Amino acid sequence: xxxxxxxxxxxxxxxxxxxxxxxxxxxxxxxxxxxxxxxxxxxxxxxxxxxxxxxxxxxxxxxxxxxxxxxxxxxxxxxxxxxxxxxxxxxxxxxxxxxxxxxxxxxxxx
Amino acid sequence: xxxxxxxxxxxxxxxxxxxxxxxxxxxxxxxxxxxxxxxxxxxxxxxxxxxxxxxxxxxxxxxxxxxxxxxxxxxxxxxxxxxxxxxxxxxxxxxxxxxxxxxxxxxxxxxxx
Numbered sequence: 001x002x003x004x005x006x007x008x009x010x011x012x013x014x015x016x017x018x019x020x021x022x023x024x025x026x027x028x029x030x031x032x033x034x035x036x037x038x039x040x041x042x043x044x045x046x047x048x049x050x051x052x053x054x055x056x057x058x059x060x061x062x063x064x065x066x067x068x069x070x071x072x073x074x075x076x077x078x079x080x081x082x083x084x085x086x087x088x089x090x091x092x093x094x095x096x097x098x099x100x101x102x103x104x105x106x107x108x109x110x
Numbered sequence: 111x112x113x114x115x116x117x118x119x120x121x122x123x124x125x126x127x128x129x130x131x132x133x134x135x136x137x138x139x140x141x142x143x144x145x146x147x148x149x150x151x152x153x154x155x156x157x158x159x160x161x162x163x164x165x166x167x168x169x170x171x172x173x174x175x176x177x178x179x180x181x182x183x184x185x186x187x188x189x190x191x192x193x194x195x196x197x198x199x200x201x202x203x204x205x206x207x208x209x210x211x212x213x214x215x216x217x218x219x220x221x222x223x
Contacts, residue, residue: 002152030210032210032211032212034212040216041201041214041215041216041217042153042201042212042214043214044211044212044213047210047211087152087153089212091210097143097155097158097165097166097168098143098155098158098212099155100145100152100153100154100155101152102151102152103150103151103152
Protein backbone atom coordinates (compact mmCIF):
# COMPACT_ATOMS: atom_id res chain seq x y z
CA UNK A 1 0.00 0.00 0.00
CA UNK A 2 3.03 2.26 -0.02
CA UNK A 3 2.72 4.94 -2.71
CA UNK A 4 5.42 4.97 -5.36
CA UNK A 5 7.29 8.15 -6.16
CA UNK A 6 9.22 9.14 -9.25
CA UNK A 7 11.90 10.06 -9.92
CA UNK A 8 13.94 8.48 -7.13
CA UNK A 9 16.49 11.26 -7.31
CA UNK A 10 16.97 14.52 -9.15
CA UNK A 11 19.74 17.10 -9.30
CA UNK A 12 18.89 20.66 -10.26
CA UNK A 13 20.76 23.89 -10.71
CA UNK A 14 19.41 26.89 -8.85
CA UNK A 15 16.50 28.39 -10.72
CA UNK A 16 15.47 25.19 -12.50
CA UNK A 17 12.08 23.54 -12.10
CA UNK A 18 11.22 20.02 -10.96
CA UNK A 19 8.20 17.76 -10.78
CA UNK A 20 7.85 14.88 -8.33
CA UNK A 21 5.13 12.32 -8.85
CA UNK A 22 3.31 10.13 -6.36
CA UNK A 23 1.16 7.21 -7.43
CA UNK A 24 -1.07 4.95 -5.38
CA UNK A 25 -2.72 1.63 -6.20
CA UNK A 26 -5.71 2.50 -4.02
CA UNK A 27 -8.29 5.26 -4.03
CA UNK A 28 -7.12 8.16 -1.94
CA UNK A 29 -8.86 10.52 0.44
CA UNK A 30 -5.94 12.87 0.86
CA UNK A 31 -2.37 13.38 -0.18
CA UNK A 32 0.25 15.16 1.90
CA UNK A 33 3.69 16.33 0.90
CA UNK A 34 6.63 16.51 3.31
CA UNK A 35 10.28 17.47 3.00
CA UNK A 36 12.98 15.89 5.12
CA UNK A 37 16.48 17.22 5.40
CA UNK A 38 19.32 14.95 6.41
CA UNK A 39 19.21 14.14 10.10
CA UNK A 40 15.94 15.96 10.67
CA UNK A 41 12.29 14.97 10.97
CA UNK A 42 9.92 15.39 8.01
CA UNK A 43 8.31 18.81 7.73
CA UNK A 44 4.82 19.33 6.35
CA UNK A 45 4.50 21.20 3.06
CA UNK A 46 0.84 20.89 2.06
CA UNK A 47 -2.23 18.69 2.04
CA UNK A 48 -4.64 18.03 -0.80
CA UNK A 49 -8.06 16.50 -0.27
CA UNK A 50 -9.88 14.58 -2.98
CA UNK A 51 -11.57 16.91 -5.38
CA UNK A 52 -8.70 17.46 -7.79
CA UNK A 53 -7.65 20.73 -6.25
CA UNK A 54 -4.31 22.33 -6.70
CA UNK A 55 -2.63 24.09 -3.86
CA UNK A 56 0.57 25.93 -3.37
CA UNK A 57 2.47 28.67 -1.75
CA UNK A 58 5.22 30.73 -3.28
CA UNK A 59 7.12 28.50 -5.69
CA UNK A 60 5.95 25.09 -4.48
CA UNK A 61 2.58 23.77 -5.57
CA UNK A 62 0.86 20.43 -5.95
CA UNK A 63 -2.02 18.80 -7.75
CA UNK A 64 -4.15 15.78 -6.94
CA UNK A 65 -5.88 13.68 -9.58
CA UNK A 66 -8.13 11.37 -7.59
CA UNK A 67 -9.27 9.41 -10.66
CA UNK A 68 -5.71 8.46 -11.47
CA UNK A 69 -4.82 8.19 -7.78
CA UNK A 70 -1.84 10.42 -8.42
CA UNK A 71 -0.39 13.60 -7.07
CA UNK A 72 2.41 15.78 -8.36
CA UNK A 73 4.59 18.30 -6.54
CA UNK A 74 5.88 21.22 -8.59
CA UNK A 75 8.95 23.17 -7.54
CA UNK A 76 9.68 26.22 -9.63
CA UNK A 77 12.79 28.40 -9.70
CA UNK A 78 14.44 26.06 -7.20
CA UNK A 79 16.56 27.41 -4.38
CA UNK A 80 19.41 25.77 -2.48
CA UNK A 81 17.09 25.44 0.51
CA UNK A 82 14.84 23.10 -1.47
CA UNK A 83 17.39 20.30 -1.18
CA UNK A 84 16.18 17.31 0.77
CA UNK A 85 14.08 14.20 0.41
CA UNK A 86 10.46 14.69 -0.52
CA UNK A 87 7.80 12.25 0.59
CA UNK A 88 4.19 12.05 -0.35
CA UNK A 89 1.86 10.65 2.26
CA UNK A 90 -1.49 9.10 1.52
CA UNK A 91 -4.62 8.50 3.53
CA UNK A 92 -7.34 6.17 2.26
CA UNK A 93 -10.05 7.75 4.38
CA UNK A 94 -10.56 9.81 7.50
CA UNK A 95 -9.33 7.89 10.47
CA UNK A 96 -7.20 5.58 8.35
CA UNK A 97 -3.54 4.93 8.72
CA UNK A 98 -1.16 7.14 6.87
CA UNK A 99 1.43 5.75 4.44
CA UNK A 100 4.53 7.52 3.21
CA UNK A 101 5.86 7.11 -0.30
CA UNK A 102 9.21 5.78 -1.40
CA UNK A 103 10.81 9.23 -1.40
CA UNK A 104 12.54 11.48 -3.94
CA UNK A 105 15.95 12.90 -3.19
CA UNK A 106 16.30 16.40 -4.57
CA UNK A 107 19.63 18.22 -4.69
CA UNK A 108 19.91 21.82 -5.79
CA UNK A 109 23.39 22.97 -6.75
CA UNK A 110 24.62 26.51 -7.38
CA UNK B 111 7.89 24.57 23.41
CA UNK B 112 4.61 23.05 22.29
CA UNK B 113 5.97 20.67 19.65
CA UNK B 114 6.15 16.88 19.69
CA UNK B 115 8.88 15.62 21.98
CA UNK B 116 10.49 12.18 22.05
CA UNK B 117 12.69 10.56 24.63
CA UNK B 118 15.36 9.31 24.58
CA UNK B 119 16.88 10.83 21.46
CA UNK B 120 19.47 8.08 21.23
CA UNK B 121 19.53 4.57 22.64
CA UNK B 122 22.25 1.97 22.29
CA UNK B 123 21.39 -1.48 23.54
CA UNK B 124 22.56 -5.05 23.27
CA UNK B 125 20.65 -7.64 21.33
CA UNK B 126 17.99 -9.28 23.47
CA UNK B 127 17.37 -6.28 25.72
CA UNK B 128 14.07 -4.43 25.95
CA UNK B 129 13.77 -0.75 25.11
CA UNK B 130 11.00 1.78 25.57
CA UNK B 131 10.50 5.09 23.79
CA UNK B 132 8.22 7.87 24.90
CA UNK B 133 6.38 10.42 22.80
CA UNK B 134 4.62 13.52 24.09
CA UNK B 135 2.36 14.87 21.35
CA UNK B 136 1.05 18.38 20.95
CA UNK B 137 -1.55 18.62 23.69
CA UNK B 138 -4.68 19.22 21.63
CA UNK B 139 -3.90 16.56 19.01
CA UNK B 140 -6.11 13.48 18.97
CA UNK B 141 -4.09 11.34 16.59
CA UNK B 142 -0.70 9.87 17.32
CA UNK B 143 1.43 7.84 14.94
CA UNK B 144 4.59 5.78 15.29
CA UNK B 145 6.87 5.24 12.31
CA UNK B 146 10.20 3.54 11.80
CA UNK B 147 12.73 4.91 9.35
CA UNK B 148 15.99 3.43 8.15
CA UNK B 149 18.63 5.24 6.13
CA UNK B 150 17.45 6.15 2.65
CA UNK B 151 13.92 4.87 3.20
CA UNK B 152 10.63 6.57 3.83
CA UNK B 153 8.94 6.40 7.22
CA UNK B 154 7.35 2.98 7.66
CA UNK B 155 3.99 2.90 9.44
CA UNK B 156 3.98 1.03 12.77
CA UNK B 157 0.83 1.98 14.62
CA UNK B 158 -1.75 4.70 15.08
CA UNK B 159 -3.89 5.97 17.96
CA UNK B 160 -7.04 8.01 17.99
CA UNK B 161 -7.08 9.36 21.54
CA UNK B 162 -6.35 6.31 23.72
CA UNK B 163 -7.60 3.75 21.19
CA UNK B 164 -5.01 1.91 19.10
CA UNK B 165 -6.82 1.76 15.77
CA UNK B 166 -4.27 0.14 13.52
CA UNK B 167 -1.08 -1.82 13.86
CA UNK B 168 1.16 -2.74 10.97
CA UNK B 169 1.25 -6.40 10.06
CA UNK B 170 4.95 -5.92 9.62
CA UNK B 171 5.32 -5.71 13.35
CA UNK B 172 6.03 -8.81 15.28
CA UNK B 173 4.66 -9.47 18.74
CA UNK B 174 7.85 -7.96 20.13
CA UNK B 175 6.50 -4.48 19.50
CA UNK B 176 3.81 -2.93 21.64
CA UNK B 177 2.50 0.60 22.00
CA UNK B 178 0.22 2.30 24.45
CA UNK B 179 -1.36 5.69 24.85
CA UNK B 180 -2.94 5.79 28.29
CA UNK B 181 -5.58 8.47 28.73
CA UNK B 182 -4.95 9.71 25.21
CA UNK B 183 -1.93 11.75 26.21
CA UNK B 184 1.68 10.56 25.87
CA UNK B 185 2.50 7.29 24.16
CA UNK B 186 5.13 4.62 24.67
CA UNK B 187 6.59 2.19 22.17
CA UNK B 188 8.26 -0.87 23.64
CA UNK B 189 10.45 -3.30 21.77
CA UNK B 190 11.14 -6.56 23.53
CA UNK B 191 14.11 -8.85 22.86
CA UNK B 192 15.67 -6.39 20.44
CA UNK B 193 17.35 -7.65 17.28
CA UNK B 194 19.95 -5.93 15.12
CA UNK B 195 17.30 -5.41 12.45
CA UNK B 196 15.44 -3.15 14.87
CA UNK B 197 18.16 -0.52 14.54
CA UNK B 198 16.43 2.53 13.06
CA UNK B 199 15.03 5.96 13.79
CA UNK B 200 11.66 5.74 15.52
CA UNK B 201 9.51 8.72 14.70
CA UNK B 202 6.41 9.88 16.50
CA UNK B 203 3.93 12.27 14.93
CA UNK B 204 0.71 13.81 16.13
CA UNK B 205 -2.13 15.32 14.21
CA UNK B 206 -5.23 17.33 14.98
CA UNK B 207 -8.46 15.69 13.91
CA UNK B 208 -9.45 18.31 11.39
CA UNK B 209 -6.49 19.19 9.18
CA UNK B 210 -4.64 15.90 9.24
CA UNK B 211 -1.23 17.55 9.02
CA UNK B 212 1.36 15.43 10.82
CA UNK B 213 3.74 17.14 13.22
CA UNK B 214 6.84 15.07 13.83
CA UNK B 215 9.11 14.81 16.80
CA UNK B 216 12.90 14.72 16.40
CA UNK B 217 12.89 10.94 16.63
CA UNK B 218 14.55 8.32 18.81
CA UNK B 219 17.51 6.60 17.22
CA UNK B 220 17.97 2.99 18.27
CA UNK B 221 21.20 1.08 17.76
CA UNK B 222 21.18 -2.61 18.61
CA UNK B 223 24.64 -4.13 18.99
